[in-house]
Amino acid sequence: MINEISVSGPLIREVQVLENRPLAQGACLMTMDCPEIAALAEPGHFVKIRAWPEAEDGGRPLLDRPFSIHRARDGQLSILYRILGPATYQMSLASAGSLVKVSGPLGRSLAEADLNPAAGFYLAAGGIGLAPMALALDWLGGRGAATLFYGERRGAAQVDRAWLESWAGDLSATAEASPAYGRTGLLTGPLEEALKRQIRPIFACGPTPMLAAVSDLGGRYGTPVWVSAEAGMACGFGVCLTCSLPLKGGGRFRVCREGPVLDGLTVDWGKIG
Amino acid sequence: MSRELDLRVRIASLELKNPILSASGTFGYGLELAGFCPPEALGAVIAKGVSLQPWPGNESPRVAESASGLLNAVGLENMGVEAFIEKALPPLKAAGATAGANILGRRPEEYARLAARLSGTPVDFLEVNVSCPNVACGGLAFGADPAAVGEVTRAVVENCGGKPVVVKLTPQASDVAAVALAAEKAGASAVSLINTIPAMAVDLEGRRPKLANVVGGLSGPAVKPVALRQVWLCARTLSIPVIGLGGICSARDALEFILVGAAAVQVGTATLMDPRAPLKILEGLRNWMLREGLDDLSQLRGTLRV
Numbered sequence: 001m002i003n004e005i006s007v008s009g010p011l012i013r014e015v016q017v018l019e020n021r022p023l024a025q026g027a028c029l030m031t032m033d034c035p036e037i038a039a040l041a042e043p044g045h046f047v048k049i050r051a052w053p054e055a056e057d058g059g060r061p062l063l064d065r066p067f068s069i070h071r072a073r074d075g076q077l078s079i080l081y082r083i084l085g086p087a088t089y090q091m092s093l094a095s096a097g098s099l100v101k102v103s104g105p106l107g108r109s110l111a112e113a114d115l116n117p118a119a120g121f122y123l124a125a126g127g128i129g130l131a132p133m134a135l136a137l138d139w140l141g142g143r144g145a146a147t148l149f150y151g152e153r154r155g156a157a158q159v160d161r162a163w164l165e166s167w168a169g170d171l172s173a174t175a176e177a178s179p180a181y182g183r184t185g186l187l188t189g190p191l192e193e194a195l196k197r198q199i200r201p202i203f204a205c206g207p208t209p210m211l212a213a214v215s216d217l218g219g220r221y222g223t224p225v226w227v228s229a230e231a232g233m234a235c236g237f238g239v240c241l242t243c244s245l246p247l248k249g250g251g252r253f254r255v256c257r258e259g260p261v262l263d264g265l266t267v268d269w270g271k272i273g
Numbered sequence: 274m275s276r277e278l279d280l281r282v283r284i285a286s287l288e289l290k291n292p293i294l295s296a297s298g299t300f301g302y303g304l305e306l307a308g309f310c311p312p313e314a315l316g317a318v319i320a321k322g323v324s325l326q327p328w329p330g331n332e333s334p335r336v337a338e339s340a341s342g343l344l345n346a347v348g349l350e351n352m353g354v355e356a357f358i359e360k361a362l363p364p365l366k367a368a369g370a371t372a373g374a375n376i377l378g379r380r381p382e383e384y385a386r387l388a389a390r391l392s393g394t395p396v397d398f399l400e401v402n403v404s405c406p407n408v409a410c411g412g413l414a415f416g417a418d419p420a421a422v423g424e425v426t427r428a429v430v431e432n433c434g435g436k437p438v439v440v441k442l443t444p445q446a447s448d449v450a451a452v453a454l455a456a457e458k459a460g461a462s463a464v465s466l467i468n469t470i471p472a473m474a475v476d477l478e479g480r481r482p483k484l485a486n487v488v489g490g491l492s493g494p495a496v497k498p499v500a501l502r503q504v505w506l507c508a509r510t511l512s513i514p515v516i517g518l519g520g521i522c523s524a525r526d527a528l529e530f531i532l533v534g535a536a537a538v539q540v541g542t543a544t545l546m547d548p549r550a551p552l553k554i555l556e557g558l559r560n561w562m563l564r565e566g567l568d569d570l571s572q573l574r575g576t577l578r579v
Contacts, residue, residue, distance in 0.1 A: 009308060012549070054547075056523040058494040062338055063546055232334040234343060235545040237309075239301035241321075241347045242336035252329060252350065272333055273485045 010237070011036055012103045017051075017094050018076060025158040026083045027128065028092050030100075035075035037104050042111040043136035043203075044228050044261035045069050047104030048236045049079065051091040054101070061087040064103060066233050066256070068131035068205065071167075073138065077102065080131040082158070106236050107260045110136055113226045115201050120145040124191055124214050126206020127153055132228050134167050136203055147172060147194060151187030151210070152180065188213050195221045202226070204264065208272050215264030227264035231255045231272075246271045278562055279569045282316060282537045284514050285437040285462035287398055289316035289371060289537060292570060293527065293555045296518050296541030297322050297375035297400060297441075298347065300551075302361035304368065309548035312370035314555070316537055320361060322375040322402050325383055325390075327353035337474045337483035341520075342495030343542050344474050346486035349377055354387055358394050366395045373439065376429070377402040385428040392434030399436055401429050401461075404443030404468040416443035416468075419455035426459035437462035439516060442507075444470050444496075449503045450510040457513050464507060465516035465539060467500045493542040494520040501533055508534025508575060522550070524557025534575040 015034040022028050030051075037047065048064035065087045070080040083092050094100055110132075117140050125133050125148060133148055140146050147170040152158055154176070161181060165171060172190045173181030183190070191202070191214065199221055204214040205228035218225030233243040236256045243255035246268040253259055253267075280291035294317045300306060303318040312318040330350025337344045352361070357374065365372050374396045376387040384401060391399060403425055404416035415421045422440065429438050440456040442449060444467035453464045469490025474483040482488075500519025508515045517535030521527050522543040530538045543550035567573060 012309070012547070056525060058341055058520070058522040058543065058546065060341060062341060062343060062493055062542070232336040234336050234345065235299070235548070237301075237548055238305045239299060239321075239548075240336075240345070240545050241298075241330065241350050242345055243333070244330065244335070244347070244350055245333055246329075250329075 010104050010106050011040075012101065013037060014099050014101050017096055017098050017100055019096055020092070020094050022092075023159045023163055027080065027158045028083065029070070029078055029080055030091065030094065031076050031078040032100060032102065033075060034077035034102055037102055038072040038075055038077045041069045041072035041077065041105045041135065042109030043139045044107065044109040044132050045105035046107050046236075046260060047077070047079070047102050048106065049091065050101040051094040051098075052087075061090070063234055064101065064236070065091075066106070066236055068228060068260070069105060069135055070131050071134045071138065080128065082128045103236065107256055108258065108262065110203055110226055110261050111139065113261060115224060115226065117143040120198070120200040122146070122191060122194060122200050122202045123148040124187055124202055124204035124206070124210070125150045126187065126210040127151070127158065129204070129206030129210070129228070130159065130164075132205050137167065137169060146170065149187040149191045149194075150174070150181070151206070152176060153207070186213075188217060192217055195223065199223045204228070208269060211264060211267075212269035215267065215269065219265050225264035226261055227267070228260045229255050229262065229267065230260065278559055280559075282514070284398065284439070284536070286435075287371070287437045291316045291555060292531065292537035293551050293558065294373070294516065294537055294539045295319055295544060295551055296539035297402070299541040299544045302357065303365035303370060303372065306544070306548040307368065310544070310552045311368070312365060313368050315370070315551055317371040317373050317397065318365060319373040319375050319400050319539065320357065320365070321351055322349055322377045323351045323354045323357045323387070324349065324377050325354055325386055327351060327356065332485040334483065334485055337489070339472070339474055339491065340495060342491050342493040343545070344472055344484060344489040344491050345469070346484040346489035348486060354390050358391070362394060362396060371397050373398045373400050375400040375402055375441070381425050381428040384425050385432045388429040388432035392432060392436065396436065398439060398462070399429060399433055400439040400441050400465060401425060402441050402468070404441055404445070417446040417452065419452045422452050423455040423459040426456045426461050430460035439463045439465050441468055442466040443468050444499055444503055450506045453507040453511055453515075457511050461513060463514040463516055463536070464511065465518060466507065467496065467503055467519045470496055470499065492520065494522055496520045497526060501529060504530055504535050505533035505577070521554065522546070524554050524561055527554050527558055528561060528573065531570055531574050533577050536574065
């Protein structure tokens with residue numbers, strides 16, 4: 001862990017919100033004018049955001065919140081988030097022109113993974129796990145074919161299909177308990193069918209059971225699985241160890257430093273509550 | 274800004290350049306945040322607590338936010354004292370920082386061995402954690418009992434090769450000043466308080482605790498009034514310096530602790546909110562002194578009118 005110490009790296013900036021709009025059912029997209037951090041962003045990187053005032057008494061909510069970078073281009077940085085608690089509710093109230101604090105980019109990205117993009121990619125996104133996928137697709141660009149497998153747990157569409165299709169390219173969308181996207185079931189169904197047709201590396205982001213299942217699929221088909229892991233996190237800079245998760249065979253990793261992007265086959269998913 | 278302020282603080286043989294210290298567990302091993310807060314700019318860096326062997330800590334989730342507070346149950350995950358001496362301490366000292374090692378064990382013998390191991394190293398002082406609530410058999414058992422704190426303190430003082438020993442106290446003792454006095458009598462150079470307050474948070478709909486460890490330690494602005502009282506109680510009882518911590522988020526917070534008698538303060542949760550926090554607090558403290566016409570913190574320290 002101590003080898004990961006760096007004295008340069010992330011920036012902390014106060015930036016202007018350009019747009020902040022709901023996509024559907026509590027999922028929102030916030031775009032900020034944030035050229036310095038956008039210029040450094042790679043797929044899987046995250047930022048901490050504070051969209052409510054800092055205060056001498058710490059303010060409320062207390063901690064800035066971590067979010068995957070959804071997109072970074074033309075000096076703009078966007079975040080895809082779901083309204084889950086007081087912090088994301090506060091975020092949803094930030095209007096165009098308001099100032100928010102952004103710290104980042106943080107963590108290890110997919111670009112640091114040992115992989116060959118030319119081999120093509122399967123992207124697996126569960127629910128709000130869509131967040132890092134647009135930047136991943138931009139990064140893959142023309143370097144390799146990519147198919148996005150998107151799955152929703154709750155049966156009702158959280159994101160607008162037209163919006164999803166506007167950036168997702170080759171897309172397979174499923175909803176767990178309804179044909180909201182034309183197909184019912186888990187995304188691992190179509191992902192496994194695709195692996196039977198053609199083996200490709202996988203990049204996955206979503207809830208822990210999904211990451212565990214996708215990692216298992218990758219193991220069974222002998223293809224690398226890079227996951228963007230998630231954990232409750234306080235500092236985001238590697239000092240508090242609240243986001244530490246277990247590795248197979250002992251040892252742990254900090255989601256904010258050795259992650260969030262890492263080899264899914266190395267994670268001890270069974271121990272993560 | 275022309276006047277020179279004297280911010281130095283003395284703890285036994287050690288002179289700190291200013292009274293703003295990083296609290297253990299919130300500043301890593303000292304260099305992780307150097308881009309935002311150079312460790313040598315602080316009075317001292319107190320590194321993440323270390324035990325004789327590496328500890329894996331608790332399972333995830335380890336953190337939950339409450340009203341103006343932060344609950345954590347990291348469980349003292351750490352690299353162990355050998356890795357600390359070999360990998361973490363040299364670059365921290367090379368950066369010019371004053372470095373405190375925070376030590377934790379399950380029995381007095383473990384504290385004695387940790388002190389002995391650190392005695393010949395460049396570490397500037399030891400902070401003895403007798404009070405972390407997040408391990409099953411450590412912390413509180415020692416921390417709330419004056420005799421046990423005295424025993425652990427003596428074990429460290431006798432083995433640390435003369436380095437200053439700071440004993441970090443729990444807010445859980447029924448008579449915190451009595452525990453602090455026991456540390457002083459056993460040879461502590463200073464005490465620091467408060468450690469986190471045992472606490473819990475639950476998910477109502479999910480019918481589950483928010484922390485995998487079920488219970489954790491509360492820090493942040495929510496605990497500041499508790500800390501302020503206990504620091505005040507200790508400062509007026511002890512003759513050794515008292516280092517105050519608990520929810521310090523601003524220069525005013527830091528100055529309040531000094532007003533009730535703290536020699537120095539530690540910044541913890543605020544650093545997790547913003548890694549620049551300790552430096553901002555130091556700058557704010559300087560500005561306040563200039564505005565108030567103070568040259569030296571002794572003009573404020575312990576001057577509370579009651």
